[in-house]
Amino acid sequence: MNPGKIIKNGLLDENPTFVQVVGMCPVLAVTTSATNAIGMGLSTTAVLVCSNFFISLLRNFIPSKVRIPCYIVVIASFVTIVQLLLEGFLPQLNASLGIFIPLIVVNCIILARAEAFAAKNTLAASVFDGVGMGAGFTAALLIVGSVREFLGNGSWFGLRILDSSFPRMTIMLLPPGAFITLACLMALLNYLRGRGGSQ
Amino acid sequence: MNLMAIFLGGIFVNNFVMAKFLGTCPFLGVSKKIETAVGMGIAVTFVMALASAVTYLVFYYILVPLNITYLYNIAFILVIAALVQLVEIFIKKSSPPLYQALGIYLPLITTNCAVLGVTVLNKTEGYNFLEAVVNGVAGGLGFMLVIVLLAGIRERIEYADIPAVFRGFPEALLSAGLMAIAFLGFTGLIG
Secondary structure (H helix, E strand, O other): OOHHHHHHHHHHHOOOOOOOOOOHHHHHHOOOOHHHHHHHHHHHHHHHHHHHHHHHHOOOOOOHHHHHHHHHHHHHHHHHHHHHHHHHHOHHHHHHHHHHOHHHHHOHHHHHHHHHHHOOOOHHHHHHHHHHHHHHHHHHHHHHHHHHHHHHHOEEOOEEOOOOOOOOOHHHHOHHHHHHHHHHHHHHHHHHHHHOOOO | OHHHHHHHHHHHHOOOOOOOOOOHHHHHHOOOOHHHHHHHHHHHHHHHHHHHHHHHHHHHHHHHHHOOHHHHHHHHHHHHHHHHHHHHHHHHHHOHHHHHHHOOOHHHHOOOHHHHHHHHHHHHHOOOHHHHHHHHHHHHHHHHHHHHHHHHHHHHHOOOOOOHHHOOHHHHHHHHHHHHHHHHOOOOOOO
């Protein structure tokens, strides 16, 4: 087991958003600002690490026929914990992320990692996999969120960068902006990868 | 009138994919051909309507009396997973042709966030039973509308001369973005 390699795998080689293209709903929905993006990314990472830990711990006890319902119960429990913590300590963030916190349950990344990694690997490796995938997801959210907040509002993490007289691209904060930003970022990534010589 | 507003609003104004970003994964993943998009749309509409009805009963007749409403998320996802399984078994027995058409999409629906999304929204909006079911049907039809439209666009541009780096997901996302701009036109149509 090589922790560095597992984390790099999640962050770059198999980045959940840009390479695997799974769990797209939150990437599009909550990235209207960098702050929201980080909040969503960290909440998802917390659930991912905990559920990977628990599922890896129970991997020899869960019968394979009912494994998916078991995984879902584990994931849903951690999502409920995260949701109650956010409601209690960060009510403002909880309000702006809204329905997407309970919907972490159906984020395909978490179930996919449980099935593809945690169910077959040791405890420590599964935790590192959760950290890596979570970091990759958070990084992707942060990039999309930063681009949208900068173009749409002229700010970054709420700090004003462009003068307020500068025209804003309000559409970047609306749903179409999310689709178009992600399309351009993915095309850019394809371009860079093509130039690097590896397809 | 209220039901009509929920129905039309769910399809056009608050479209689940275009305005709320729910169900984006199948929207991008299963929209390469019109035929499969229609199949997915029908299956999702069916499950969303059923899930809205069942989770309403579970929430107000089981969770509320027991005072464990904070467990709604776990209860809802279990209901949906069980429901999808039941629907699959039922269709397999009763209508093999329909099973042939929908079979492969049904397991995917458990993790379609539009389904869990509509049940959570019904709860937060405080809809009554009828409103919840109408919201589920409208959400499903709205999903079907946009996934079929996107499949149509993607079939068209498959042979178009677009830059190589935009092939695949970027072109689908760009098409979806332009569709979302069109859907912005419905804003304010209903209350």
